[in-house]
Amino acid sequence: MTILVLGAGVVGVATAYCLARDGHAVTVVDRQPGPALEASFANGGQISANHATPWAGPATPWKALKWLGRADAPLLLHLRADPALFAWLWRFLGNCTTARMQRNTERALRVALYSRQQLAELRAETGIRYHELSRGILHIFRDRAEHRAALGQVELMNRLGCRRQVVDPDQCLAIEPALATVRPRLIGGIFSPDDESGDAYAFSAGLAERAAARGARFRFGAEVRRLTATDDRVAGIELADGERLAAEAVVVALGSTSPLLLRPLGIRLPVYPAKGYSVTIPVAEGGIAPTVSLIDDEVKMVYSRLGDRLRAAGTAEFIGYDASVEPKRARFLLDKAMELFPQCGDPARAELWAGLRPSTPDGVPVLGRTGFANLFLNTGHGTLGWTMACGAGRIVADLVAGRKPAVALDGLELARFR
Template sequence: MHVIVLGAGLLGVTSAWFLRQQGHDVTVIDRQASPAAETSFANGGQVSVSHAEPWANPGAPAKLLKWLGREDAPLLFRLRADPAQWRWGLEFLRQCTPGRTRHNILQIVRLGTYSRATLQQLRQEIGLQYEQRTQGILHFYTSAAEFEAAVAPAEQMRALGCERRLVSADEAVAIEPALRHIRPQLAGATYTAEDESGDAHRFVQELAKRCAAAGVQFRMSHTVTALRQAGGQIDHVEATDAEGRFQRLKADAYVLAMGSLSPRLAAPLGIRLPIYPAKGYSVTMPVKDAAMAHQVSLTDDEYKLVFSRLGDRLRIAGTAELNGYDRDLNRVRCEAIVRRVEEVFPGAGDTTQAQFWTGLRPATPSNVPIIGRSKLANLFMNTGHGTLGWTHACGSGKSIARIVSGLRPEVAFSFAA
């Protein structure tokens, strides 16, 4: 069967790889000139099953009220005359109940655990190198209230098989000595030894090469303009190439993996995807003082930041701004990230060479991605992964390949019908 995958980011390329492994002819289409050039380009670098507590949780409404009007708020709703944003926001609030939070954590942990194992197996089988580190992920807390709030979710994750254990401030410094500077402020931490980190952009680039060598066709610099249906299924894709020439592309099945652009293509088909772009920021800087720089991947839950070591670079990413499809860099938010880095690891990175980046994460209100068959017989979804695209990429890609092939996925997850 010929399958067209729409999107060449983490989700698109992993889908293409596993579809090819199932024996399908695969074509990947993307508007960029190379794979992983948008949201997968400079993300936080974490493969973090332990990052399973969704933004929508019982404590979120109070935090949002506290952060209103703050340009440097970790989660910033920039209210617009945008019905999609308001619908998303109302559904977000609905997801903040304890029961829904527990259900969403269950889905996120199951998929994350499966995906991490799938990534490890893939890496071993084909020898991928992407500056990966397997030293675990440490969540640290400089607020006693934030640490207390993390106890119950961590307990639920442990019950689900994600070993996110509570550790003392002293243990945290023993795991990551670079935290010694803020030892007096540490209220506690959690540690998941099985979690990983690595350069997602490099991973996609390397996997795309393997895909091409296995026979996957890549049509880069092709902008998808519409999906056309006939008789209850997709008939063809319309696109323009780099020279603006019209293209009509046909296949037997189609996988929509275009991140925050997915709702725009699905809406004319009568499919409303509850996805809204959440603009995330990252800062990448060279290591300046190796003695002060972290080695273990870290999460600062209070500031909604993650820290990863990518060779001789530091990658710090996080925060979320809901402001439509705007990708402008907000200097206040950039400076807030650098300021926090300097508070925690003073002098570790060369801030004079800091590179700033934004990407539009495809966020669902629940943080649970949309994976599975749509109401159109030959259209499949692999989108809406929010902050966990890197964590869930391999598991989602393998699962959608099995679904397209008429096989049962290997993980207990609420796949779309």
């Protein structure tokens, strides 16, 4: 089958690889000069199936109110006359109940746990190296109330197939000795030994090469202007320079941009960009930096060691499609990282970055079929695109081929929003 995969982020590349391995004639189209140069470029590096809890939960609206007006708030809402934002927020609020959160967690976990397995298989099959570390993720707490609330989640997550262990401050230090500076303020932690970390960009670049070796074509620097359709089928795409590409099937993996290209076809996809920042600090020789991936609950930041670099990431800003780096926001992350790991390296050499998470209001990606028989979606992975990419790629490749995916699709498809 001739298949167009739109978008060469980690999700599009994983999908393209699975399709090429299945023997299809795949063309991947992306506006950037190479793979994974937008949201997948410098993310938090966590492959965190055990943290597939969506943002929308019963405590979230109250936390958001508490953070209002704080320049250093982990979540910033820029209210603007943007109907897509209001529609998204309305749906988000509808998901902020305990029952919805539990349902959405189960759905996201289904993809994330499957993805961990698929990533391990791909790693073994391709030999790709991406500064991968399988040392687990340690979630640390300095606030008693937040810690108590998180402990309430442990049982649910373990029931859903995760392995989360409650650990005391000394155990936190034993797991990650680089936390010594913060030890006096630690209340405790939750350790998920099966989680992993690694560089999503390096992985995507390596997988794109393997996909090309299996015959996939990559059209970089090619902006998709629109999808062309007749009745219930998509014919192909038109590029910004007017060139048309036809295909028997099309997969949309355009990250945050996905809804903009689907809307002219009458497809309403509730995906909205949630901007986040990262800072990447070169670890000095003899520098003290963690090797276990971390979540610092107090400032809602994550840390991953990527070879000789330490990546710190966080913040969520609803500011539309602006992915520019606001130096003050990035510096906040850098300051927090240096507070936690003062001897990790030289902050003046840190690289600052911002990207747009393609977020759904329920925290579950949108995979699979649309009203058009040959148009498939693989988007809306939000905070967990790296975590879910390999599983989501396999699921969508199976659907395109007319095979039954290994995981149940209920609650993952676009139809759930109707």
